[in-house]
Amino acid sequence: MKKLIIETRHLDLFYGSFQALTDINLGIEEKNITALIGPSGCGKSTLVRVFNRMNDTIEGVHTNGEVEVLGENIFGPEADLIALRQKVGMVFQRPNPFPLSVYENITFGLEIHHSRSKKEFGEMVEQSLTDVMLWNDLKDRLDRSALRLSLEQQQRLCIARVLAMKPQIILMDEPCSALDPIATLRIEELMQELKRNYSIVIVTHNMQQAARASDYTAFMYLGNLIEFGNTKSIFTKPVQKKTEEYITGRFG
Amino acid sequence: MHLRKVKEFIIERMIFLSGIMSIIIVALIFIFLLKEGLSIFWRVPISDFLFARNWYPISDPPQFGILPLILGSILVTAGAGVISIPIGIASALFIAEIAPRKTKEVLKAGIELLAAIPSVVIGFIGMVTLGPFIKDLFHLSTGLTALSGSITLAFMAMPTIVSIAEDAITAVPRQYRDAAIAMGATKWQTTWRIVAHAARPGMVAAVMLGIGRVIGETMAVMMVTGNAALIPHSILQPVRTLTATVAAEMGETVQGGEHYAALFAIGIVLFIITFLINGVADIYLHKTKK
Numbered sequence: 304m305k306k307l308i309i310e311t312r313h314l315d316l317f318y319g320s321f322q323a324l325t326d327i328n329l330g331i332e333e334k335n336i337t338a339l340i341g342p343s344g345c346g347k348s349t350l351v352r353v354f355n356r357m358n359d360t361i362e363g364v365h366t367n368g369e370v371e372v373l374g375e376n377i378f379g380p381e382a383d384l385i386a387l388r389q390k391v392g393m394v395f396q397r398p399n400p401f402p403l404s405v406y407e408n409i410t411f412g413l414e415i416h417h418s419r420s421k422k423e424f425g426e427m428v429e430q431s432l433t434d435v436m437l438w439n440d441l442k443d444r445l446d447r448s449a450l451r452l453s454l455e456q457q458q459r460l461c462i463a464r465v466l467a468m469k470p471q472i473i474l475m476d477e478p479c480s481a482l483d484p485i486a487t488l489r490i491e492e493l494m495q496e497l498k499r500n501y502s503i504v505i506v507t508h509n510m511q512q513a514a515r516a517s518d519y520t521a522f523m524y525l526g527n528l529i530e531f532g533n534t535k536s537i538f539t540k541p542v543q544k545k546t547e548e549y550i551t552g553r554f555g
Numbered sequence: 556m557h558l559r560k561v562k563e564f565i566i567e568r569m570i571f572l573s574g575i576m577s578i579i580i581v582a583l584i585f586i587f588l589l590k591e592g593l594s595i596f597w598r599v600p601i602s603d604f605l606f607a608r609n610w611y612p613i614s615d616p617p618q619f620g621i622l623p624l625i626l627g628s629i630l631v632t633a634g635a636g637v638i639s640i641p642i643g644i645a646s647a648l649f650i651a652e653i654a655p656r657k658t659k660e661v662l663k664a665g666i667e668l669l670a671a672i673p674s675v676v677i678g679f680i681g682m683v684t685l686g687p688f689i690k691d692l693f694h695l696s697t698g699l700t701a702l703s704g705s706i707t708l709a710f711m712a713m714p715t716i717v718s719i720a721e722d723a724i725t726a727v728p729r730q731y732r733d734a735a736i737a738m739g740a741t742k743w744q745t746t747w748r749i750v751a752h753a754a755r756p757g758m759v760a761a762v763m764l765g766i767g768r769v770i771g772e773t774m775a776v777m778m779v780t781g782n783a784a785l786i787p788h789s790i791l792q793p794v795r796t797l798t799a800t801v802a803a804e805m806g807e808t809v810q811g812g813e814h815y816a817a818l819f820a821i822g823i824v825l826f827i828i829t830f831l832i833n834g835v836a837d838i839y840l841h842k843t844k845k
Contacts, residue, residue, distance in 0.1 A: 357737055388739035395737075399730035402753045411748065412738045461734070468738065 305332040308472055308502050309354055314368035316349060318361070323349045325526045327368075331519070333471075336494060336503045338517035338534065340510060342554065345523040347506045351474050354504065355391040356384055373471060389416050392465030396477040398457035400449035400464070405432075405441055408449045408460055412468040431467040435459040435493060455486035462493070466501075473497065475505040479512065491516045510550055514538050522546045588826060592819030595619065604820060610784040612804065612814045619817045621824070623786045627701065627794035630787055631776060634705025635712055635769045640762055642709075643716030647761070650717070651724035652746045663721075670714035678775030681707035686779060693791055699781035701794040707779050708772055712765035719764060723757020724750060756842040763836035767829050773798040797821050 309331040316324035324346045331337045339347040349358065354372055358364045370377050377387055389412075400408050409428045428445065432438040437459050441452075449460055458478060465473055475494075479487040487509075494503055494516055507513050513520050514534060521531040522545075530537060530546045541547045548554055595604065599619045607620025650662050681703055690698030727750050735745040751758070773796075781793025782803065801818050808815040 355737060357733070360733065360736060385739040385741065388737055393737040395730065395733065397730060399728075399734045401731055401734065401749055411735070411740075415738065415740050415744050464738070 305334065307331065308333045308373055309504070310369075310371045311353070312369040314350075314353065314366065314370055316346075316353065316358070316364065316366045319363040323526050324353075324366075327528050329521060329528060329531060331502070331504060333502045334498055334500070335518040336498050336505060336516055337519040337521065338513035339504065339506045339521050339523060340508070340513045340549075341523035341529075342549070343508065344525075346526040347521075347523050348476055350523070351476055351504055351506050354472070354474055355388050355393055356382075357393065359384070385416075389468050390470050391472045391474060392468060392470040394458070394461050394465060394473065394475045394478045397481050398454055398461055400452070400457050400460050402448065402450055404446045405449050405452070405460060406445040409464045409467045412464055416468055427467050431463040432460075434466050434497075435463040437463060455482055455489065458482060458486075458490065459493070462497075466497075470501065472502045472504065475503060477506050477508060480508070487512070510538075522549060524549070585826060588819055588822050592816055592821075592823050595813060595816040595820045598813060599817075604817075605824075608786055610800070612817060613807075617813060619813070621797070621800075621817075621821060623784050624795055624797045624800050624821070625824070626786055627780070627784075628770060628796040628798070630701045630790060630794055631704040631708060631780060631796055632766060632769050634702060634790055635708035636762070636766055638705060638709035639712040639716055639765060639769075643713050643761070643765065644720055644758060646713075647717045647720035647724055647758070648746060648751065651721045652750060653742075663718075666714050666717050669710065670718075674711060674772060674775040675778070677707055677710060678778035681775060681779040689791075695791060697781055697793060699779055699793055700791050701780060701787055702790045704776050704780035704794070704796070705790070707775050708769045711772055711775065712769045715768050716761045716765035719761035720754070720758045723754040723761065726757070727753045756839040760836040760839040763832050763839070767832040767836065770832065771798060771825065771829055773802045777802055797825050801825075 307330045309329070311327050311329045314324055314327040314329075315322065327350060339350060341347050352358045353366065353370060354377075356377060358366075366378060372387065373390055375387075376382065401411060403411070406428055409431055410424050413424055413427060429438060429442075432441060437456060440456065441447075449457060452460060458481070462473070462478075479490050482490065491512065494505070497503060498518075505513075505517065517534045519532065520534040520537045522529045522537065522541075522543075524545055530541060530543045532542075537546065538550055541550060599607075604619055604621060605625070606622050607618065608622050609618040609620045610623055611618040646662070646666075650659050654662060682699070685703050685706060686698035688698065689695065689700060689703050731749050731753055732745055735749045740748070776796050777799040780795065780799065782795045782799055783793040784795045784800065785792070787794045801821050804814070805818055808818060
């Protein structure tokens, strides 16, 4: 068995008095793609936002239980959010490049995390754009506004800007929901490339996407983790009745 | 059926009329200014009017050089800008990004209140408190100087700058902030590098509109700048602005006379300056929307 990079123990999460996650116990392995699926409102986005503590930006959120990311208790008194978010990058539902140039979108993360010289920036921009297969398209347009790219290119750029920070984990919150089917497939191909070097956790409401692209799948329902396991077995012989009903489309 | 169409037609025309009314009025004002003011240029060439160093409209022969007035306006406005722009932008950032909700509402209400104070009241306070203070601070013979004018006007520009800049900052989509925070940026890095950058066109527009208000302001400046129509050599000297000149002298002129025409010509100059400033602000506001 590979090393666990994320482990949750008895994790509860509340928005004010509303309980959004109940007793989540989950272990995610490195250099795999783990999909979180479930109907809207099941808590899958909330869960993925626990791993880089993005829920902190919402007022009135509090958690119980333990979460270890890369061996560190992220809710511990010594947790360093800035270091955590450098190691755990996030890609959002809607592509959200900064209203800056392509080049600056990537160097932003470098500037806040590494005191490297500007010379190295050039190489790192090239490297991360190459990793997401954008370099050939954009190498002559690095100074153009990122907002003028197509949605797929914007989403690739968002991935590139995360890669440039040299993270170990990439969280993706429905990264293809704003994209057309062909762009979706190409992003999935990219994920297969990336999993050689990175661990990926993807939230998706698209069951086919989870079945196609992931190694492990967690099915969530009403804030509970119903079933977690190998993607193939979840989709072919689910243990829980709820899981079976969901993947066969009886609700959701 | 027919009646309904007529009704529609009438309503449409009425709305159209109200819509273009403001444009018509502005055009009429400008035409009136030109009609009354241009005659001065038969007597004084435009270049002399703009760049001659003496404004002695009632000596014999009269001299109509508005350079000291232009410099007075520029000096007071620049000073007001230096004071109000950094404070205004900083408080807009504070209100929009940092202040807790309650503080935010109190501050916003306070700033609206500041905008509601009549300029004569601000001028009055400047005259009786700021003037003597400046006089003692710099050991001057009079405290009514360009600096006093700048400080007074900075208070009047601030509400405009803060409220428009704050709108622009608040309008920055949350997703940019989320992206920066998720990358490990601190609150300050997010605010300064991403949010302020995205809101920059709106902030420039805010500054331009604030400055526009300062240039056109009359009452408060007249009360605190000392009103000496001399070319200023320092910000601690009395100056007289374009607006104050018109307000102070219009009552003494003969309608249709040279002095009268010269004051209208000053009006034309002011009109053009504010028109340019608002134009620039408008361009930037449209940029924000895109």
